[in-house]
Amino acid sequence: MQMDDAGKKPKYELVDMGVTGEDAVRTAFANQVAYCEANGAPITARVCAAIMAEVESDQQGALLERVRRWQGAPLADALPLRLAGGIHALQLAGEVPELAPIYRGVPADDAAIIAEVISGYEAQLMRWLDGPPQTNEAGRSSNFIAALLWLEDRGLPARFECLEIGSSAGINLMIDRYRYDLGGVLVGPDEAAMRFAPEWKGPPPPDHAFAFVSLKGCDVAPVDLTDPAQALRLKAYIWPEHTIRFERMEAAIAAAKQRAPDLVKMNAADFVEAELAKPQAPGTTRVLMHSIVWQYVPEDQQARVIAAMEAAGARATPDVPLAWVALEANRTVHRHELRVRFWPGGEEEVLLARAHAHGADIEWKAG
Incomplete structure (x- = not known):
């Protein structure tokens, strides 16, 4: 993950949208965090950063392995937003009160919360990986x-x-x-x-x-x-x-x-x-x-x-x-x-x- 000059925020990395592989997954998440922060979406940036922390951890699971070994081009496929959308859906449905601090925008242990959500709601979240985001506006x-x-x-x-x-x-x-x-x-x-x-x-x-x-x-x-x-x-x-x-x-x-x-x-x-x-x-x-x-x-x-x-x-x-x-x-x-x-x-x-x-x-x- 590249950082800006202050070393505090991820910096958007210009890469081929069609690139694949584990490094491409990492870049896709880092870019999504940078893009969200640049477009007034700090909560979504927090979610994407926490997902990436779990992907890069030693934690095992079918969803995490699917993300780590993503078969397509993760940047072009908007892989981070697929999972972020699934997690947001759980929050909107009121199914996971643990997510509340993140979505209220208050300090929290984002990585621990998202790790628990990924583990506990793996089947529901897995379905969100099957298609691209719908971004109607x-x-x-x-x-x-x-x-x-x-x-x-x-x-x-x-x-x-x-x-x-x-x-x-x-x-x-x-x-x-x-x-x-x-x-x-x-x-x-x-x-x-x-x-x-x-x-x-x-x-x-x-x-x-x-x-x-x-x-x-x-x-x-x-x-x-x-x-x-x-x-x-x-x-x-x-x-x-x-x-x-x-x-x-x-x-x-x-x-x-x-x-x-x-x-x-x-x-x-x-x-x-x-x-x-x-x-x-x-x-x-x-x-x-x-x-x-x-x-x-x-x-x-x-x-x-x-x-x-x-x-x-x-x-x-x-x-x-x-x-x-x-x-x-x-x-x-x-x-x-x-x-x-x-x-x-x-x-x-x-x-x-x-x-x-x-x-x-x-x-x-x-x-």
Whole structure:
């Protein structure tokens, strides 16, 4: 584990996301601790650090051995957050009162507490290793809206057909039901399911009116927000420090009960290829969008998505254009970057903004 200059905090180490092996497990946990501390999540950092202490101990157990000998790439697989989510779920369910000091943010023997939890709840926690975290967050939708305003300002039709990969529970497929204040630019219905006013840095985005023609998404393991058990799993991946996200989750659950988002079970590559093959109505802009998901898409599927988008982009015209909006992590600066490509005429990727992972602020770079 690398330390910062003061020797007190872990330092994020830039490594290949696809690296494997025991050293990669150690690096994944150290990086997750550093990332959490840099993004206002000290409790999650404590949990991840305590898990790593147990992994590096002499303690035996099926779960610990599975982590130590992780078969995939632990950083790309978000291995630390899988276990942290499982432990948070136990806390949310009120099953382990011993966890209370950690989640209250008071001093405690974190390593001893987490060691006891791992030993006593091994079977429950083992299941959390079987799939990646579900990191649905409504606050990220502000970035999508800003990107659509920018695309319209570039002359693309203001009727958007949006396709999202890695939709999880489809919370960002309900962005047409939310209200936004983006540096003074107001978008969305007055009677909104949620309201967002991120701290805006830089000039405001373009101010235009636009409409959603459709919003459709996919996920390899979609979450039904109306199912309490599935909703609890999604809440477990919310960092406990970010209390507003729990309020947003309840609002999203209520919105989904009124009208479920259009969400299908499908991998990213199959979904993109299938949707791009469908006819596109003249005067609409087809948009692929995703947030904090690209790292979880297998490399072969990433290649297929890129190939499908570039092939469709080559066929695009001013009347039926194509755009790609992505909000993904730049782990060098511990920020998330909003980047856009569009066809025809603007094939080069453009950095529109740097943003907080959960929508707290947006630093507009596009002018």
